[in-house]
Amino acid sequence: MDFLSELGIQDSNSAAFCGTWMPGEGAPFDSFSPVNGKRIATVRAASRSELETITSKAHEAFLRWREVPAPRRGEYVRRMGEVLRAKKEPLGRLVSYEVGKILEEGRGEIQECIDIADFAVGLSRQLYGLTIASERPQHSMRETWHPLGAVGVITAFNFPAAVWAWNAMLALVCGDAVVWKPSEKAPLTAIAMTKICAEVLAEDGFAPLVGLACGSNEDVAIPMTEDARYPLISATGSTRMGRAVGQVVAARLGRCLLELGGNNAIVCLEDADLDMALRAVLFGAVGTAGQRCTTTRRLLVQKGARVELERRLLAAYDQVAIGDPLESSTLMGPLIDHDAVEQMQRALQAARDQGGEILCGGDVIELSGDLAGGHYVKPAIVRIRHDAEIVQHETFAPILYVIEIADLDEAMRLHNSVPQGLSSAIFTADVRAAERFLSAIGSDCGIANVNLGTSGAEIGGAFGGEKDTGGGRESGSDSWKAYMRRQTSTINWGSTLPLAQGIHFGD
Ligand code: UN1
Secondary structure, three states: HHHHOOOOOOOEEEEEOOOOOOOOOOOEEEEEEEEEOOOEEHHHOOOOHHHHHHHHHHHHHHHHOOOOHHHHHHHHHHHHHHHHHHHHHHHHHHHHHHOOOOOHHHHHHHHHHHHHHHHHHHHOOOOEEEEEEEOOEEEEEEEEEEOOOOEEEOOOOOOOOHHHHHHHHHHOOOOEEEEEOOOOOOHHHHHHHHHHHHHHHHHOHHHHEEEEEEOHHHHHHHHHHOOOOOEEEEEEEEEHHHHHHHHHHOOOOOOOEEEEEEEEEEOOOOOOHHHHHHHHHHHHHHHHHHHHHHHOOEEEEHHHHHHHHHOOOHHHHHHHHOOOOOOOOOEEOOEEEEHHHHHHHHHHHHHOOOOOOEEEEEEEEEOOOOOOOOEOOOOEEEEEOOOOOHHHHOOOOOEEEEEEEEOOHHHHHHHHOOOOEHHHHOOOHHHHHHHHOOOOOOOOOOEEEOOOOOOOOOOOOEEEEEEEOOOEEEOOOHHHHEEEEEHHHHHHEEOOOOHHHHHOOOO
């Protein structure tokens, strides 16, 4: 476990950072590895009063930070990206060991942090506003973007570094502070990331800009969402959690950026390249053990391709090496915990009860030796009717529902008939079908791809989805606008005072 010491993780660690590490007065808890169920280290949670200090220090730091020119803020983020590059390997290993994704994906997750840091550096010189033609003579109008304040970032276990980085790197160049409430299932990755990024900011007294408060919902998440010193709460997790956060933040007229559940489908038409479709479905459904919000959960396959694609999928699933995520030959590591295994079993039972046929997998696997006590399962393929109720739900596990469709019309209707709207994809060689899938009458998701899968988005695009997915957009494109406040200014450089809309008032 050299990576733990390389990242400064000790046997007992504070998860309360306000520019300096605080005692961590909340109830201590352990971070367990899903690889073998073993305790990795103890974490001392942030108490409610520590959160108060973290919030006020972040806010104070923000008041100074907002005056630093944006390109200079970008310079700090550039240096964070450099340290992340240097620490990519131990960080990737920690992600892999703490949440169970395979090392290749753990490394990919840190690469995603580096990529967004690079993006944010460029952005720091491109926080463009507008100039607008005024209807009044000798007037000019413009729109500028200003820093917002401290952003509360609540993240899930499955992307324990990258989702924070999407938020933090943009927020920092936008002139904001960030206070992070990570998942209690992945606190060590959060501690390591905070240590690395705070060090870059510390030289100039800006370390409180990256506050960390890992603790219970009562002590941390709820007070953060209620606190007007957080003009923006960015939350990633279940739709249930997002609904609760959204209501509390809306009640105080704060802003929310929500990234919630997905129920992502790949549509595969008869004219598709089945080799490509196969690989995309495999990565989308089995990658990260089905624990991405972008995981492929439904395969809507046209009648003429179903038998062949099922055959190839069954052969491919049979070859999936399940085991230690840190071993290079492994393709699928464990689920995050015992609860996740149980939820998968419950979903499979519901699928059976609703007429689904389990084509393969679903079994719980007890591995021995170093992996005894880990939460391993076999990925499942279930052939099912689309009107089975279970298909409406996101189960955070590797279950792929295969649904036969007659044509593109039926595919699109069924595709959009679930409450969630995150990611989607179509495999076809027909440009008309592809464009229709991407059109206003096509996929209703925030992400819609052609001839590639539902997961593994690049950071350059805006990431997020519609309906029960929450409507937020993070990461690339113009997502940065969520982290700033917009100001419209009209400047009168003449010596009369004409009113807009041609109104005469007392003259
Ligand atoms: C998530 O699962 O919360 O597109 C994020 C993807 C990754 C991000 C997933 N880049 O699959």
